[in-house]
Amino acid sequence: AFNMASAGFFGSVCCLVKFLLGDFKMKKRILRFAALMAVVFSLISCVETKSAAKNREQPAVRTAKARGKQSDEVKLTHTLIQKGQAGSDEVTLSFGVTGDVHGRLYAYDYAVCEPAAGAGFVKTYVLAQELRKENPNAVLIDVGDTVQDNSAELFNDLETHPMIQALNYMNYDVWVLGNHEFNFEKEFLTRNIRNFNGAVLSANIKNTKDGSDFVLPYQLFNIEGVRVAVVGLVPPHIPMWEASSPSHFKGLEFLDPITVLRETVDSLKGKYDVLVGAFHLGRNGEYGSTGGVIEIAKQIPEFDLIFGGHEHARYANEVDGQNGDKTWIIEPGCYGWALAVGEIKVKKQNNTWKVVSVKAENRETAKVVPDTVMEKEFEFVHDTSVADANEIVGKVTEDFVPRVDYITGEEKVTTMPTIQLEDSALIDLINDVQLYYTKADISSAAAFRSDMNLKKGDFKKKDVAFIYKYSNTLMGINMTGENLLKYMEWSASYYNTAKKGDVTISFNPNVRSYNYDMFEGIDYDIDISQKAGSRIKNVKIKGQSIDPTKLYKVAVNNYRFGTLQSLKLATPQDVYFDSYEAMQDAGRIRALIGKYVKDVDKGVISPKVNNNWKIIGFDPDVEGRDKILDEIRAGTIKIPASADGRTPNVKSINIYELNN
Numbered sequence: 001a002f003n004m005a006s007a008g009f010f011g012s013v014c015c016l017v018k019f020l021l022g023d024f025k026m027k028k029r030i031l032r033f034a035a036l037m038a039v040v041f042s043l044i045s046c047v048e049t050k051s052a053a054k055n056r057e058q059p060a061v062r063t064a065k066a067r068g069k070q071s072d073e074v075k076l077t078h079t080l081i082q083k084g085q086a087g088s089d090e091v092t093l094s095f096g097v098t099g100d101v102h103g104r105l106y107a108y109d110y111a112v113c114e115p116a117a118g119a120g121f122v123k124t125y126v127l128a129q130e131l132r133k134e135n136p137n138a139v140l141i142d143v144g145d146t147v148q149d150n151s152a153e154l155f156n157d158l159e160t161h162p163m164i165q166a167l168n169y170m171n172y173d174v175w176v177l178g179n180h181e182f183n184f185e186k187e188f189l190t191r192n193i194r195n196f197n198g199a200v201l202s203a204n205i206k207n208t209k210d211g212s213d214f215v216l217p218y219q220l221f222n223i224e225g226v227r228v229a230v231v232g233l234v235p236p237h238i239p240m241w242e243a244s245s246p247s248h249f250k251g252l253e254f255l256d257p258i259t260v261l262r263e264t265v266d267s268l269k270g271k272y273d274v275l276v277g278a279f280h281l282g283r284n285g286e287y288g289s290t291g292g293v294i295e296i297a298k299q300i301p302e303f304d305l306i307f308g309g310h311e312h313a314r315y316a317n318e319v320d321g322q323n324g325d326k327t328w329i330i331e332p333g334c335y336g337w338a339l340a341v342g343e344i345k346v347k348k349q350n351n352t353w354k355v356v357s358v359k360a361e362n363r364e365t366a367k368v369v370p371d372t373v374m375e376k377e378f379e380f381v382h383d384t385s386v387a388d389a390n391e392i393v394g395k396v397t398e399d400f401v402p403r404v405d406y407i408t409g410e411e412k413v414t415t416m417p418t419i420q421l422e423d424s425a426l427i428d429l430i431n432d433v434q435l436y437y438t439k440a441d442i443s444s445a446a447a448f449r450s451d452m453n454l455k456k457g458d459f460k461k462k463d464v465a466f467i468y469k470y471s472n473t474l475m476g477i478n479m480t481g482e483n484l485l486k487y488m489e490w491s492a493s494y495y496n497t498a499k500k501g502d503v504t505i506s507f508n509p510n511v512r513s514y515n516y517d518m519f520e521g522i523d524y525d526i527d528i529s530q531k532a533g534s535r536i537k538n539v540k541i542k543g544q545s546i547d548p549t550k551l552y553k554v555a556v557n558n559y560r561f562g563t564l565q566s567l568k569l570a571t572p573q574d575v576y577f578d579s580y581e582a583m584q585d586a587g588r589i590r591a592l593i594g595k596y597v598k599d600v601d602k603g604v605i606s607p608k609v610n611n612n613w614k615i616i617g618f619d620p621d622v623e624g625r626d627k628i629l630d631e632i633r634a635g636t637i638k639i640p641a642s643a644d645g646r647t648p649n650v651k652s653i654n655i656y657e658l659n660n
Contacts, residue, residue, distance in 0.1 A: 099178075257281060299322070399456055501655045506649050
C-alpha cells in the first residue's frame with residue numbers, strides 16, 4: 001500500500017515539475033528540486049521495502065523447522081543477571097511466576113475448540129506487564145510443564161517450540177523444567193533449552209557420565225544491589241513415568257529433591273541475600289519421595305519464598321518451620337489460571353540486607369483481556385491448532401455416555417461421574433483400540449476427564465483429544481495372573497469403603513482419577529464394602545477362573561507401565577510391544593484411536609458396552625435415598641470435592657450423618 005501511495009506521490013511531483021518547466025527561468029531550480037525528490041522517494045521506498053520484508057520474515061522465523069538432528073546434550077554456563085542499580089537502602093523484590101501452562105499459549109482449549117477464560121500466556125502476559133510497571137526489575141519465572149498438551153505437539157518439529165518462543169517474547173528470566181518436558185525425545189528438549197533466552201534450572205538432574213548438572217541448578221541475580229538466588233527442582237520420578245521411552249532421559253539421573261537441595265543451598269552460602277525456590281513440585285512428595293514444597297519449607301528454612309507447581313493446585317499460604325520461622329509457599333494453578341506474585345521487601349542494616357516482609361498472592365486471569373499484539377504474533381499457532389482439531393475423522397451414530405453426571409444427567413459433572421461408576425462404551429472403545437494394536441488378552445484404561453463423552457455427529461480430531469487427554473504411547477506386557485490381580489486391587493483403591501447408610505459412592509481423595517483403571521477382556525466385580533486390597537471378586541477370563549501362574553498379555557499406556565514397575569508388578573523384560581518404538585509419534589494412543597476408527601470401524605462408530613465389570617457391596621435401596629438424591633439435584637445437598645478441586649465426589653453422602 002505504501003509503495004502504491006509513494007508512486008502516486010512521485011507521479012504528482014513529476015506533473016508539477018512538467019507544469020513549472022513552462023517557466024524557463026525556473027527550469028534549473030525545478031530540475032534540482034525534482035532530483036532531490038527522486039532521491040527522497042528512493043530512500044523512503046527502500047526503508048519501507050525493508051520493513052515490509054521484515055514483517056514477512058517474522059512468521060517465517062516463528063515457523064522455521066528444526067535444523068536437522070542436533071545434539072541431545074547441553075552445556076550451560078552461569079551468568080549473573082543484573083537488574084537495576086544499587087543505591088537505596090530499602091528494596092522491593094518482585095517475582096511473577098507461571099506454571100503447568102501445558103500448551104496454553106492462547107486462552108483456548110483445542111480439545112473442545114472453545115475459549116478458556118482462565119488460561120493462556122496471552123493473559124498472564126498482561127499481568128506480567130502490569131507487574132513490571134509496578135516494579136521494572138521484576139523477575140519472571142515459569143516452573144515447567146510448558147510444552148506439552150493442548151495440541152502443542154503439532155509444533156515439535158519447529159526449531160524453537162512456540163511455547164518457548166512465547167517465553168522469549170515475554171522476556172522470561174527463568175524456565176524450570178517440569179516432568180512433561182520429558183514426554184518427547186531428549187533432542188527436542190535440549191534444542192529448546194538452548195533456544196530459551198534465559199536460565200534453565202533444575203538442581204536434581206545430573207548427567208550420569210560425570211555427575212555434572214544437566215541444566216543450571218540455580219540462577220543468581222543482582223537486583224538493585226541485592227543478591228538473589230533462585231533454585232529449581234523437578235520430580236525425581238521421570239524414569240518411572242517415561243520407563244517405556246528411556247531415550248527421553250538418556251544419560252540422566254534424577255535425585256531426591258531435599259538431599260540435593262540441602263547440598264545446593266550449602267554451596268550458595270555467602271552468595272545470596274535472598275533465597276527463592278522455583279520448584280515443579282506439589283505440596284507433598286509422591287511415591288515415597290521427600291520432595292514436597294511443604295516439607296522443603298520445614299526442613300530448609302533458608303528459603304524466603306517458594307513457588308510450587310506440578311500439583312495444578314491454587315494456594316498461597318505460610319508454612320510453619322522447625323525453628324518457629326514461617327515460609328510463604330504459592331502455586332498458580334494450571335493452564336495460566338493466575339500469575340503467582342511474590343514480593344520480598346529488604347532493608348540494609350549494618351551493611352547487610354535483612355528481609356523485612358514477604359507476601360504472596362495469585363492474580364487471576366479469568367477477567368483479563370488477552371494481549372492482542374501477542375495473539376497476532378502467534379496467530380499461526382491458533383490457526384494451525386483449530387484447523388487440526390476440526391479435521392473430521394469419522395461419524396458418531398449416538399452419544400456414548402447418555403448421562404455424564406450420574407445423578408443429574410447433565411453434561412457437566414457436579415455430583416458423581418458416570419464413567420467411573422459403571423462400564424461405559426467410551427472406555428470400552430479405548431480398550432478395544434488398545435487390544436487391537438497389542439493383540440493382548442486384557443486392556444486397561446482410565447478416564448482422564450470426568451465429563452468425557454462422544455456426541456452424535458461428526459467425529460473430529462479434537463474429540464480424540466477430549467476423550468484421551470495425554471500424549472501417551474501404548475505398551476503390551478506379559479503379566480502373571482497373580483500380578484494382574486494385584487494391579488486390579490491397586491486400581492480399585494480409588495473407591496472409599498462403603499458404610500451402612502451411604503446414599504452415594506465416593507472416591508479416595510489421595511488417589512488421582514487418572515490412576516483409576518478400568519479393564520477389558522476380563523469379567524470382575526469391585527466389592528467396595530471391603531477394605532482396599534481385598535475388593536476384586538468373581539474374576540473370569542473367557543469364562544475361566546484366572547490362573548495366578550499363567551502369563552497374560554496386558555495392554556497399558558506407557559505412564560501406567562512406569563507405575564507397574566514402581567509397584568514391582570512389571571519389568572522392562574516383560575514388554576512385548578511398544579507402539580512408539582514401532583511407529584514413533586503415529587504410535588501415540590490418540591493417533592491409534594483415529595486410525596482404528598478409520599481403518600477398523602470404516603469411519604463410523606456406535607456405542608457398544610459389554611458391562612464386564614460392576615460395583616457391588618453398596619446398598620442402592622437405602623430408605624430415604626430418593627429424597628436425598630432430589631436434594632442433591634436441587635443443590636441443597638452438596639457432594640464434597642477434594643480441596644484442590646481435582647477429584648470430585650470425595651465423601652459419600654450418608655443418611656445417618658445427615659440425620660445427626
